[in-house]
């Protein structure tokens with residue numbers, strides 16, 4: 100075995116992560132022996148057998164993000180036993196390389212712990228870290244010599260070079276699909292090592308593009324992926340076909356940051372999905388098209404292709420704040436978009452954010468007003484999501500923090516003349532009330548997660 104790639108706790112249990120299965124597929128296509136292990140779903144089922152609910156799993160975020168709580172969690176006999184089993188599993192598979200996917204900050208402590216154990220048991224093993232979360236923990240784990248390679252961006256492009264020894268140890272940013280040793284562009288994920296029936300939702304994630312056409316100030320996607328790159332509609336349709344034929348899965352989530360970043364591409368993808376002539380259901384993230392950019396027929400095409408939900412960042416009711424964020428649509432564009440959705444029977448999830456560095460009390464009032472105005476679209480809006488603005492490192496907002504007068508105390512504790520942790524929490528709670536009073540819904544598990552975040556942040560004030 101050349102490579103074992105592990106999804107480690109804690110991530111969501113609904114469906115397998117796309118990243119590890121894609122990187123393993125690339126390694127296999129180059130002739131290497133490679134395997135994916137999903138330890139996240141194993142832990143989820145173990146704890147479920149012990150009575151854990153899905154809400155409890157979300158609340159476990161606290162244990163996976165705080166060092167002291169994590170150490171206590173590791174003492175649980177079943178957890179300690181599982182970790183021992185995982186280390187044995189690696190020792191038995193005898194790979195040359197082990198990779199970890201850091202998806203978000205709730206994976207970091209577990210990766211560090213497992214890497215430490217593996218270093219002790221198998222000092223000859225080379226450890227690789229990849230995934231979007233490695234932007235935040237990669238340098239630290241490399242400095243502590245807990246991993247040998249950190250890969251930011253396209254793992255499939257560099258994995259061949261790592262495995263054949265031509266890529267040096269260290270930190271690598273890969274913003275291109277150009278390939279080492281000939282692996283194919285946008286290769287299809289390989290789920291053959293996983294039991295897809297063990298996930299809580301029969302869903303697969305698929306990418307039709309990487310990167311984003313926008314560069315919103317608070318967002319890390321452009322740093323993650325570099326320029327916007329499109330995948331051929333044929334290869335997307337083939338991946339959907341495989342999902343249906345190999346795994347009997349008909350529900351898909353497109354991972355694209357902006358599925359409608361190129362409308363020509365969106366139309367071509369829809370047509371290739373319609374040509375499959377199979378019943379499928381899918382959701383995607385889109386941006387609000389500007390007036391005249393997208394037409395009624397585009398929405399009808401989306402619907403015919405199987406789209407039932409579009410997720411979209413509105414963020415603020417103030418057009419000025421939206422413009423400063425990089426979201427260039429007007430209130431009228433939003434109304435046109437929702438009207439098109441209504442006539443095509445597609446629902447929308449709307450995302451809002453409070454406490455942006457330039458958001459004043461008056462701007463926030465405009466967000467409250469917008470929520471009230473949107474009541475006329477209650478039949479179209481499925482759920483609303485609200486989050487306080489974080490100043491995450493590697494985002495344009497963080498790079499320009501001096502310009503915004505941001506005093507930084509971590510990505511959640513920042514303040515400036517318009518915003519502070521107190522203001523953001525107050526606005527979060529006020530907007531949540533207004534959303535619920537207006538008859539909209541918040542996804543229950545999202546609400547569980549956010550109430551824990553709010554509770555923890557209130558404790559620190």
Ligand code: B12
Nearest residue numbers: 110111114115116118198200229230231232250253254354
């Ligand atoms: C789909 C998605 C989800 C899904 C994931 C479901 C699933 N089963 O896949 C869900 C809805 C669960 C989700 C949840 C969250 N997400 Co999310 N999500 C995404 C999204 C839209 C796509 C991810 C994806 O699949 N990309 C395509 C795959 C192929 O890329 P990839 O996973 O990055 O893998 C590639 C590389 O990273 C690398 N790679 C990956 N692993 C490895 C390993 C090795 C060894 C190597 C060499 C390379 C490598 O190679 C892969 C192929 O190129 C991204 C935004 C985006 N467009 O990228 C946000 C994103 C990753 N999510 C983000 C966040 C913040 C979250 C949440 C924390 C949100 C929240 N507040 O709840 C939660 C975390 C939940 C959790 N604890 O796991 C941030 C990550 C920033 C960060 N690291 O903190 C992103 C970037 C969104 C953003 N704009 O900020 N998310």
Ligand code: SF4
Nearest residue numbers: 311313314315318356
């Ligand atoms: S917030 Fe959405 S639209 Fe804006 S840059 Fe990020 S992924 Fe793109």
